[in-house]
Amino acid sequence: MEFSVFRLMIMSCGLLVLSMSLYPWFWSIGIHLHSAFTGSYVPGHHSVLLINSPTEQVAKDIGRAIMERRLAASINILARTFTMYYWKGKIEDGNEILMLVKTKTSMIKQVVDYVRSVHPYANPEVLSFRVEDGSLPYMKWMDEAIQDD
Structure with missing residues (x-):
């Protein structure tokens, strides 16, 4: 049981590090999706x-x-x-x-x-x-x- 909790914590930390390293990519995709769905501009881009x-x-x-x-x-x-x-x-x-x-x-x-x-x-x-x-x-x-x- 303890091994599963430890493994889950390691995987969560890994996912957090991965998502932070991909932040600019996610931001860029989010800007494009927002513009495509709403037809409006995201200020500051x-x-x-x-x-x-x-x-x-x-x-x-x-x-x-x-x-x-x-x-x-x-x-x-x-x-x-x-x-x-x-x-x-x-x-x-x-x-x-x-x-x-x-x-x-x-x-x-x-x-x-x-x-x-x-x-x-x-x-x-x-x-x-x-x-x-x-x-x-x-x-x-x-x-x-x-x-x-």
Whole structure:
């Protein structure tokens, strides 16, 4: 009898560890099923990142590499933005290029890690905003365009 209880506890722990390791996969499946059955969007499943760059060429190079890695569905590069910021105790200003990177929220860490590894700034701006609502067909297209989690 004691052996059965011990065996049941071991199997339960194993099932718990397995389910935790598959959590991203379960979450992704749950998002797809929710959208399919309800026809509605699950808020927060996608995000938009703002990334600044010193030049248009740097933005294009970083953007293309992000796309080649299938970490984003789409990137907009907005040429010539005027920026003001505090740096070492004083106000600085200059022209920069702003990128809007549209991706899955689960891919943010990979995008940020990549950008930080190649960006010429010591402290590049990388900010993310969760998408709370949007066009369901567009969101489905994003899911297809971005690599699986």
